[in-house]
Amino acid sequence: MISSKLLSRITFLLCSLFCFNSFGQSPINLKTEYLVNPVGLDNPNPRFTWQMNDKRMGAKQTAYRLMVSTDSLGLVQGKANLWNTGWL
Numbered sequence: 001m002i003s004s005k006l007l008s009r010i011t012f013l014l015c016s017l018f019c020f021n022s023f024g025q026s027p028i029n030l031k032t033e034y035l036v037n038p039v040g041l042d043n044p045n046p047r048f049t050w051q052m053n054d055k056r057m058g059a060k061q062t063a064y065r066l067m068v069s070t071d072s073l074g075l076v077q078g079k080a081n082l083w084n085t086g087w088l
Contacts, residue, residue, distance in 0.1 A: 028053045063087050
């Protein structure tokens with residue numbers, strides 16, 4: 001089961017990946033298993049979904065990277081000790 005603390009760190013990572021982007025892109029409607037801020041999940045392979053918020057005409061997402069770590073400071077530095085999809 002994935003804890004809510006771990007999910008909050010995943011959310012933090014997604015925000016940090018997009019919020020500091022120079023083009024102003026940011027993810028919105030972040031969900032895990034179709035839930036906003038889930039307390040716990042029993043799926044060992046949860047589905048993550050989000051929408052892009054970008055004011056530029058024709059803007060689209062071309063890649064993503066999901067990182068999971070027990071250390072939120074490590075995530076900011078690009079270090080994930082539990083899970084790292086790499087750029088997809």
